[in-house]
Amino acid sequence: MARLRTVSPNSKGWTRRRAGRGFVYLDGAGVRLPAEDVQRIRDLVIPPAWQDVWICPHPNGHIQAVGVDAAGRRQYLYHPDWRAKRDQLKFDRVAQVAQRLPDVRAMILQHLALDGMPQERAVATAVRLLDLGYFRIGSDAYADTNGSFGLTTLQKRHVRRRQDQLVFRFTGKSGIEHLIEIDDPLAVAAVETMRRRRGGGDRLLAYKERLWTPMDASMVNTYLREWTGADITAKDFRTWHATVLAAAALADSDEPGDTKTSRKRAVVAAMKEVSSYLGNTPTIARSSYVDPRVIDLYEDGVTIGSAVRRSYDSPDEKQLAIERAVSRMLDSAPEQLGRASRTRALTR
Template identity: 50%
Template structure:
């Protein structure tokens, strides 16, 4: 099916209570259109709902949720294309990680809390601890949630073995994450000594202290790697690698489909625990579906003998590039 670009500002079907109106504001009676609307499963709580009158529109429905945010339902074919593009981009990100990690090591080798050194510490934590980048708006109020850039000094404890982070993450779930890294630990020790400690991560220049924000992180990532990348790309790649390694522990040869599905479900639960997400979200949004498809086809990654991070990631990259 060839999709067409939708325009939610153009006339469309509307929802009024349990009824639907056509583009002219009259009750919608077309059985095919009503069946398509039912299949979209538009959340009942959505307000100001617009529905594309064309079944080939790339956006099928738009509405405002209970929090006042505009939400979209996309055509299945469009969503599949976007998902494939996303995972292909993540493979490009994975290929740049060795270059990025060398830059992190150089920037972290300094002694002063410069912008580059502090940003390198933030990115190293994203790489090692699967942190979300953080959102300034979500870090406010009684129900505040945090990501790496919005962490407060009380969210980290420096121990002999490394750093322990404990904070309310997305969804209000308390996240506990232990990270061992001497360079990052040295940066955090410096930052925790400063007088103004409203945020954990800040850098100092000739004009004083400045907090780190998500835009700073994204700009650093682009400059250090040469391509656009985000914290979510790290989470997606590491979730894919972890899933590939866990599936490789279970030989799919001669195993029934039911048992393979159980194995996949168990793996997704483990990946979700690392991410701080649900298994459904881990499978739908983070683990490259080609890893699961290959497992069902009897193919798993060959884990390198060295067991090094670089070699393991290269093995997963090779597996996906050959699929």
């Protein structure tokens, strides 16, 4: 692992200028960079649509590039080693958050039972939908610029009632079409109240404290922090569910897992399944959402097979049991992976 250098995009760096169908790359003095530096920059795969691009002059800088995307948001490309450290901290934190989910869900159910549509009930509905439907939280910039939607930017037209279900159809990030069905009675009742309301604009999620007011993403994250006292965000639900889905898919794989090729096929199939729920690609599911320890443990023969194959009285009971099994497996990961590493060393 490289010794990283902390850098700031506010310091002097390199930039790029469009030339024909591509770019030329310039140092801080406006001089074209040599071929070896250009190749390093190309290896970063900076999106062509980014504007105001800053490029780190140092190969070991913890930030490698910064730019403004088409939605006007500042985006960062980090050194792979920096991202690996950050990702592990993220997954460790999400695993800790998961242990609090039963209490969070109990609080959500209490707020869903409130009369009327105060802010607590409306935001609790959003969190319930995040938990059941694996939605992205949503961005006003993406909705306005790209016509792509997440939970808090959905409009009334994106959902309909079908018997006892809610059926969501909408275009999400990267133009991916989503079809999500929710059959939770409390969520159905709350969403129907919002959908049938008069006033408050076209946004689906809204609360009423004298007048109907549309909800935004910041309300969801504020609600989670204030009511739980924990560092929980909307995205944590997608990350945790992706990890649980991957663990269950690997445990229930048709692949025997007795060869490297078989295990690779199982992982590929599991990522496809996870991405089908998240509405993204298998590559994004694996790189950004699934805790890599789940895959590492599977490759060393550790799964949650007993929890997946057991019989349960209800879907909620099964979900809770599988989540607890995943939590236990992740807690044991250092010991399990360390034992496997020592075994491999002894057999060489």
